[in-house]
Amino acid sequence: MSKLEAEVVICGAGIAGIAVAYELAVKRGVKNVVLLEQDAPLSLTSDKSTECYRNWWPGPDGAMIALMNRSIERLEHIARESNNRIGLGRRGYLYATAEAGKVLELARAAENAARMGAGPLRVHEGKGESYAPAPAHGFEGQPDGADLITDKALIRRHFPYLAEDTVAVLHARRAGWFSAQQLGMWMLEQSRAHGVRLVQGRVTGVQTTAGRVNAVEAERADGSAFSVRTPCFVNAAGPMQKAVGRMLGVELPVFAELHLKMSFAEHLGVVPREAPMLIWMDEVRLPWSPEEQEMLAEEPSTRWLLGTFPSGVHCRPDGHGESNTLIVLYNYHLEPLEPRFPLPSDPHYADVALRGMSVMVPGLRRYFDRAPKPYIDGGYYVKTRENRPLIGPLGVKGAYVVGALSGFGVMAACAAGELLAAHILGDPLPEYAPAFALERYEDPEYRRRLEQFGDGAQL
Template identity: 45%
Template sequence: MPEADVLVVGAGILGLSAAYFLAQRGFPVLVLEREAPLACTSDKSTECYRVFWPGEEALASLVGRSLELLGPFGEAARPRPRGYLYLGEAESLFALAQAAPHAGPLRVHPKAATYPSGAEEGMDLLLPGALGEVFPYLVHLKGKAGLHVRKAGWLSAHGLGMALLEALRKAGGRLVAGAFLGLEREGGRPRYARVRRGEEEALWPFAALVLAPGPGLPALLAALDPTLPVAAEPHFKAWFPDPLGLFPRETPLLIWNEGQEIFTPEEQALLRDEAAFAPLLGPLPPGAHGRPEGEGFLALYNPWPQTEVPWACGPTPPPWAGEVALRGLFPMLPGLRAYLGVRPRVDGGYYVRTPENLPLLGPVAEGVYLLGAFSGYGVMAALGAGEALARMVAGEDLPSWAWGFLPSRYKDPGYRPQGAAARAQL
């Protein structure tokens, strides 16, 4: 490619990753960001990772590659490889494991004695007779099983992002403040980015443009390529202090894999006239999850996310978001009822997703690349995705899993989104 800056729009963890791997290859890189770096959505999730992706081996390979690349950033990211522990009926958990052979061998345990507590990979199905023995704080779950999957855990998104930013600077990349306004063409191809810095607008030439705008992706695609199907959903997480020590400190990430009702019949009767609560009354889908964090715990449960157009970096949490997340954990840790009425710290971000919840990673025009729609897995996929994007710009061979993420898949009349990834996005 000609000697010119590669312009990366967006200094979230995905944009910084792409910029880092491009700078490593000798490209002069500018990262354009209108907010502070890493200030938008990179740390608004559980900050978790997993190679367990039922029905979606390509995503497992992407995250696996990201974990391989974590080495130089491991100290900053502080990974906690405790795994994910899905809880529910043994039959449904067995089916979940069967759909993820890429996650390693499945070990079934009728008794606790055979459970390998120090395993670093694979899946362990703890049948009802073993679950409470291995995890005593779950002994009340009579008749329920647990699926403990690894490699999985959580890490510091902010730590990883700041390490990427420092590595980018050492490799010669630069971060500049400004807003991307659109593209200008020359000779039939995109050649300039319209950029506003302060009160001034200018045209910046580029040889390659990487668009990693996070929640700004829907608005950007409306002007760039409205045929690409994306939608944004607000999601929220709540941090609760745990002065009573009710959330086990050494637990894996806990996930309730069954539907539930979070309000009693009496509470439902009281809330029935409140329009905001209407979607939350009655049966709700699986997916409530939580993990320890600092001197407290994180609770996440977004049972009926509504699509909306992002108007800011992050959505405003509704006043009941924290309580809904807390109540979602009650089947697993009923003692947490003691914290009803506690006001947690709640924040949130937008998950931008495609219909099948696979990312948009690759070219959309000559010299213009997308890096977005990593709904719920941007942190765990960042390093692998950034490397793959840099390989595309440099004209290097791609890993086989990257071909399924190209935006051009929607131009294929035979492409049928299946939504496998959407069924397991924690």
């Protein structure tokens, strides 16, 4: 068995693992960091994301907002340093509703987020207040906070493609998207230039002596085994983080959900190329013709398509130049499951996602009978009960985790890598660090407060 040595071994070269390597080697000068990855970097889940970011995180405290504000600061720094190789933009997230009862709910959530550090709430009720739409490109000089528009004329002026019964929109402003692949590759290139080694292999075990990590066992694609002597192991295994945790005798309090997305050539230009992320807050019933309803009702296997679907269907334009790609996401099957690859298929996904999105953007109904062939991919959201990440020590000396990054891994990666590096090196921790440590579940007060978290506006 061949043997290597490393100061730190990171299991997983997804966006989280690469961010930890970047922080350790590039920002803090740690030598001899090894990234262990059985496939190509960023290829399992990181490249399947919607590549979006936001500091809009309603909740009982400001920990998630603080983490995301810090991560966005780091993203903006990388964008400037790389001449915006990562394509960072700031069009925002636009939450919309046709239910008058949700207007107050939106206002309260925005006021709470403002108190927690997301930026001020600006309310536009048709009394002369100014609303500045987000530019199509760039991120500099834009407002933070959120704009709540309840004047229907103003909504129609700026978002004429939305359903006519829309009564309110909330535009979260410190939000947008970027190229997660370019971010990951830029950090990986910088890391390798500072001595990080990318080693191909699948982690098969972690050795400990007297309760402390001393080596990582792995296997190459050809079946040959090797080990890496190290005092420090990082579980950044993404969908496999629970299985890797068990190698240390640690049962991580996480579960997985399958989240799919589809994209297609939106050649009719229903959704403007400069549109923000569009999110429908209301439950929907899919629009079917009477004939389709009758056909679907006949079969038990399709009758569920006539029921009520959850809120949260969302979409955004993708690409540059002549691109007309639209990405649509609708997460309506959220039962916990064990990650497996290739992903299980859903033959109805493209139809459900398109019809669900058409409730918010009726012009998309023009594609019902002649939609271009969609491309469907996705990945697993691995999450904790309260949908907050796990970043910190694992209970075994020298073992750490950066995981449970759910659907926000690419947006949180920079701050998560920074936080975990501080844990590893014993550096001062930010105030929000305890909110993401595994040991938070040992606090009776924290366990009592779990019911207050809600979904944190997670998509």
